[in-house]
Amino acid sequence: DQQVKQNSPSLSVQEGRISILNCDYTNSMFDYFLWYKKYPAEGPTFLISISSIKDKNEDGRFTVFLNKSAKHLSLHIVPSQPGDSAVYFCAASAGVSGSRLTFGEGTQLTVNP
Amino acid sequence: KAGVTQTPRYLIKTRGQQVTLSCSPISGHRSVSWYQQTPGQGLQFLFEYFSETQRNKGNFPGRFSGRQFSNSRSEMNVSTLELGDSALYLCASSRDGRSYNEQFFGPGTRLTVL
Numbered sequence A: 001d002q003q004v005k006q007n008s009p010s011l012s013v014q015e016g017r018i019s020i021l022n023c024d025y026t027n028s029m030f031d032y033f034l035w036y037k038k039y040p041a042e043g044p045t046f047l048i049s050i051s052s053i054k055d056k057n058e059d060g061r062f063t064v065f066l067n068k069s070a071k072h073l074s075l076h077i078v079p080s081q082p083g084d085s086a087v088y089f090c091a092a093s094a095g096v097s098g099s100r101l102t103f104g105e106g107t108q109l110t111v112n113p
Numbered sequence B: 001k002a003g004v005t006q007t008p009r010y011l012i013k014t015r016g017q018q019v020t021l022s023c024s025p026i027s028g029h030r031s032v033s034w035y036q037q038t039p040g041q042g043l044q045f046l047f048e049y050f051s052e053t054q055r056n057k058g059n060f061p062g063r064f065s066g067r068q069f070s071n072s073r074s075e076m077n078v079s080t081l082e083l084g085d086s087a088l089y090l091c092a093s094s095r096d097g098r099s100y101n102e103q104f105f106g107p108g109t110r111l112t113v114l
Helices: none
Strands: A010-014 A019-025 A032-038 A045-051 A056-059 A062-067 A072-077 A086-093 A107-112 B005-007 B010-013 B019-024 B031-038 B042-050 B053-057 B064-068 B074-078 B087-094 B109-113
Touching: A010 A019, A019 A032, A019 A086, A019 A107, A032 A062, A045 A056, A045 A062, A045 A072, A072 A086, B005 B087, B010 B019, B019 B087, B019 B109, B031 B074, B042 B064, B042 B074, B074 B087
Parallel strands: A010 A107, B010 B109
Antiparallel strands: A019 A072, A032 A045, A032 A086, A056 A062, A062 A072, A086 A107, B005 B019, B019 B074, B031 B042, B031 B087, B042 B053, B064 B074, B087 B109
């Protein structure tokens, strides 16, 4: 039972344009959502998070949007840079489960110069 | 501030053997979680330790176990290794393990079972 899904295994964008990565979840108990970036041979690196009481959170070039009614979140990267090329994981946690994260399958983002 | 460290980085074992992996969290962090990453299953939660107690456990067989020491360092052990245990094992630390605390991941241990 995949409770967090990233339906696009890969995404390719041009440098300077917007990258939009999507994530859907099914568990209504999830109340905290995170995005991680992962380069090969490294562990995931935290990017940005959002609590279920908000619908938007911004940090520099990164913005996460949460649509609770649709159980959908998205990560916008503007402008995209070649260094952003990596695998992006969406993750969710439920307050009752503490720090246990449920991850999506990941989306490989490639930003072309 | 030093990040999360994991040792060893790479390991090759044969079926039936056992293995112990180590994780040192960021100084001051008391929660350590372990994850398994495989191409087919993605990143899956193994267990979490907080103050030397297992606080949360994922859906893995009893061959997978762990412990945490008083200095918050953690080890995980896999007994009777199977080919399917080949994976990247990641540990993550956070201050107190509450869901809104950011988790910091180590580089992982790549385990290959032959």
